[in-house]
Amino acid sequence: MATVTTVAALLALSSCKDSGDKPAAAPAAADNQPGGVNADGHSPEPGNRTASERPSARAGERAGERSPTPTPEAATSSAAPSRPRSMAALGDSITRGFDTCSPLQDCPDKSWATGTSSEVNSHATRLGLPANAAFNNAKTGARMVDLPAQARTAVGERVDYVTILMGANDACRPSEREMTSPATFESQFREALGVLRTGLPNARVLVVSLPDVGRMWETGEDEFFARAVWSTADICQSMLEDPQSTKPADLDRRQRVRDRVVAYNAKLREVCATWQHCRYDGGAVNAQRFGKNDLSHWDWFHPSVAGQRALADVTSKQGFTWG
Numbered sequence: 378m379a380t381v382t383t384v385a386a387l388l389a390l391s392s393c394k395d396s397g398d399k400p401a402a403a404p405a406a407a408d409n410q411p412g413g414v415n416a417d418g419h420s421p422e423p424g425n426r427t428a429s430e431r432p433s434a435r436a437g438e439r440a441g442e443r444s445p446t447p448t449p450e451a452a453t454s455s456a457a458p459s460r461p462r463s464m465a466a467l468g469d470s471i472t473r474g475f476d477t478c479s480p481l482q483d484c485p486d487k488s489w490a491t492g493t494s495s496e497v498n499s500h501a502t503r504l505g506l507p508a509n510a511a512f513n514n515a516k517t518g519a520r521m522v523d524l525p526a527q528a529r530t531a532v533g534e535r536v537d538y539v540t541i542l543m544g545a546n547d548a549c550r551p552s553e554r555e556m557t558s559p560a561t562f563e564s565q566f567r568e569a570l571g572v573l574r575t576g577l578p579n580a581r582v583l584v585v586s587l588p589d590v591g592r593m594w595e596t597g598e599d600e601f602f603a604r605a606v607w608s609t610a611d612i613c614q615s616m617l618e619d620p621q622s623t624k625p626a627d628l629d630r631r632q633r634v635r636d637r638v639v640a641y642n643a644k645l646r647e648v649c650a651t652w653q654h655c656r657y658d659g660g661a662v663n664a665q666r667f668g669k670n671d672l673s674h675w676d677w678f679h680p681s682v683a684g685q686r687a688l689a690d691v692t693s694k695q696g697f698t699w700g
Contacts (some may be wrong), residue, residue, distance in 0.1 A: 398493035423623070425521040426562035445563070457700035458581050462661040463538035464501060466490035467527040467569075468542040471588075474590055476673035477682050489680070489688035490540045491563040497685045500540060503693060512536065520546045521562050532576030539573060542585040542662075544641045549590060549613035556615060556637050574652055582655045583696045585688075586642045586663040590616050593678055596669055603677035612678050648653045658695040665691055 466472050466488065474492060479482035486492050492499040500512035512534050514527045522541050543566075547557035552695050557565075557596040574580055591615060597603030598620040607617040616634045619627055642663055649655040671684035680688060 380439065388688065390426055392395065399585050412422055412538070418531045421489045427618045454490060457698050460699040461504060461581065462485075462506070463534070463536040463644050464504065464506060464533035464538035464540065465490065465512040465514050465534055465536045466500075466542075467524060467531060468515035468540075470515075470517035470546065470679060471520040472540075472542050472687070473517050473555055473608070474685060476675050476679040477685060480675040481507075483517055488513055488515075488681055489685045490515075492543070492685065492689075496681070496682050496687055499689050500538075500693060500696070503689075504538075504699070511681075515542075518546060519543065521557060521565040521569075524565060525572055528569045528572040529576070532572060537575065537580055538697075541582065542587075542688075544587045544638075544645070545590065547641065548587070548634055548638050550615045550616065551611060553615045553633060559637070559644055560639040561650060562641050566644060567648050569647055570652065573652075578654075580617065580654065581697055582649070582651045582652070584645050584655060585692055586645065586658050586660045587638050588665065588667065589635060589663050590638060592667060592671065593617075594620060594631065596614065596672060596675035600669075600677060602674075607677050607678070610676065612676060617678075654699060660690065661691050661695040682696065 393595075404473055438617065468490075470476075470483070472488055472490050474484040475552040477483070477487040487494045487497050489497060489499055491501045491513045493502065493508055495502075506553075512531070514530045514534075515525070516523065517526070521544050524541070528539075544562065547562055550556050570582070593613075594616055597607070606612065607614075607620060616631055618630075642660060646657045646660075649657040665682070665687065667684055667687065669683055671687055673679045673681045673684075
């Protein structure tokens with residue numbers, strides 16, 4: 378395991394390096410046409426799958442994914458919910474704004490969900506919530522097994538609105554064999570949603586799809602400092618180990634990690650669909666093309682301030698329309 382001093386030195390070097398990036402173009406899903414229209418000619422709608430998550434996706438087929446049978450309660454109400462007066466954000470380091478202010482540190486002020494920074498324009502800011510009405514219960518390093526406890530905290534806060542972005546650390550493990558199984562992932566998420574459903578029956582819940590960690594690899598694998606930090610800090614080695622290797626075994630490993638993320642997103646969609654107050658983002662974040670400017674140049678993995686702003690934008694568009 379690398380020492381903190383070594384990691385910090387690499388991060389300091391990386392932060393001083395001018396990447397020479399041009400401003401990132403407006404993000405667009407790989408399978409979408411300009412203007413937000415999918416290749417099949419339909420605009421993505423909240424709660425609907427993107428083309429990458431439809432049954433043709435290999436991971437869905439391997440996982441035996443079937444479309445959920447909606448319960449009577451799962452019918453979508455046509456009336457817009459009233460504007461929330463409080464919210465809680467559940468998740469991991471992404472929701473904590475990790476690496477947006479300083480290396481290896483949380484910075485919740487720049488969280489896509491509850492941040493107060495005008496640079497991000499978070500959900501809480503868009504809702505006009507005061508700082509004492511927006512709770513960030515996320516924890517850096519958290520996995521889906523930790524979500525039920527975070528949900529119980531939200532119940533105690535008696536909030537009207539909950540965002541969930543959890544699961545990247547279930548795929549980003551020290552090795553591929555340590556990834557959480559889809560069945561376990563589903564069970565843990567179902568338990569957490571049950572906590573919210575019982576404890577906050579009138580709250581609205583937005584479930585955000587997991588980013589495609591393979592795109593993080595594609596964005597940084599040609600950057601020397603990215604490769605150095607990934608290796609030294611043991612970042613997401615299930616995907617990022619030996620990042621420039623073109624050996625069939627490494628190509629297959631990376632694809633299996635991407636497939637696992639697709640399988641996780643299918644479970645998020647299925648379970649969310651069983652509760653009328655739960656909305657899945659339709660795979661919008663998974664389809665988001667994060668460019669170099671959207672990643673922290675300290676670790677080339679977590680979202681930068683620009684990346685947090687992109688998350689706030691895309692999730693707001695695919696989230697609730699408030700009354």
